[in-house]
Amino acid sequence: MATPRTPRVPGTPRRRRAPDPRRVALQQRLRQQTRRVFIGDGPAVGVDIGGTKVAAGVVDGEGRVVAQLRRETPTTSPQGVEDTIAEVVEELAAHHDIVSVGIGAAGFVDAERANVLFAPHLAWRNEPLREAVERRVRTRLGRRVGRRTVVENDANAAAWAEYRFGAGRGESRLVCVTMGTGIGGGIVTQGRVVRGRYGIAGEFGHMIVVPGGHRCECGNRGCWEQYASGNALVREARELARSNSPVAHHLLDLAGGNPEAISGPMVTDAARAGDPAAVELFEDVGRWLGIGVANLAAALDPGTVVIGGGVSDADELLLGPCRDAYRRTLTGRGFRPELTIARASLGPAAGLVGAADLSRGWG
Ligand SMILES: [Zn+2]
DSSP states (O other), rough: OOOOOOOOTTSOOOOOOOOOOHHHHHHHHHHHHHHHOOOOSSSSEEEOOOSSEEEEEEETTSSOEEEEEEEEOOOSSHHHHHHHHHHHHHHHHHOOOOOOEEEESSSEETTTTEEEEEETTOOOOOEHHHHHHHHHHHHHTTSSSSSSSSEEHHHHHHHHHHHSSSSTTTTTTTEEEEESSSEEEEEEEEEEEEEOOOSSSTOOGBBBBTTTTOOOOTTTBBBBBSSHHHHHHHHHHHHHHTOOGGHHHHHHHTTTTTTGGGOOHHHHHHHHHHOOHHHHHHHHHHHHHHHHHHHEEEEEEOSSEEEEEEGGGGGGHHHHHHHHHHHHOOOOTTSSSEEEEOOOGGGGGGGHHHHHHHHOOOO
16 A cells, blocks of 8 residues: 655645765766767768878768868878868868768877877877867858867778778677778777777787787887788888898889888789789788787677778788688687678778768767
8 A cells, every 4th residue: 555645735845855966977977978969861071181191072871982082191290180181171061061070090089089199190199189170160161060070090980981881781799900001990889989998999900919029110019010911011021022032033023123112012913913922921911810800809709800901902812811810719719600701891981981970970
């Protein structure tokens, strides 16, 4: 039987329990963490800032790049790059009614997606990039655009693009490894980019796989990207050529006899043409890649690992040895399902497509 309520004396204030401040704080944090304001599928600008080039494009709701332009990265000064970003946004917005702007930057981006904490190839140290770009864009275009600007790590943006429109489509637990000069990493879990507590998750390239090994630009030794990247491929190819070994003669011919002129695409071309030395170089890099993928499987257990970046142009010359090494190294092999290793399908536009799409409020 329900307890009868004591009648309230007319005129006395209704008693209300004071809210528990810890509970209020927790609710606020939860709201912040899950806040997602989706602003529709309209065209968004994506900007991909590399060490030498700024690539920008208008991306529609299906992930298609409907307009694109490119500029040299004018200088490493933050102001110069920010001016260039504002210029390309202005140029693209002149012909498209854009809803938002996403900027992919090769560097550590904070969890608020506003500041670049550190970019090794650009002179950015604690740079408030979002605010700087929004201010410039607003000055140039009034209130039409710049309603929303987000800054993303470029590899996170590429991973998102592959998740939404590429080789990782529909995968609930996706890891993307972008092999360029170094390794960029991104994690997408159940429709969200995993950024970590401070925004820096997915820096797989700097996991140490060979203690005391090759020196890395980050200052440590033996980082994964020193063994499985474009830089690693070229370093090994040049070393082989310098050794004057007869097996390197084809690579040396391609480089006009100068070992230091050997480039990544040259090694790829030679391997495709069946040059045994170049094929072997890819086997080595692929093996290191597979070992790292097995480590990622132990830590994250993804269903698919998408391999992108310039080195992945070699396709099965790289992915074949990678799969073999993965299978040989995987913890619990034989007693667990194996993940799928797939080549990225969006090519070099992945970074700008992902940054544009994330700026709409996804991820
Ligand atoms: Zn490193």
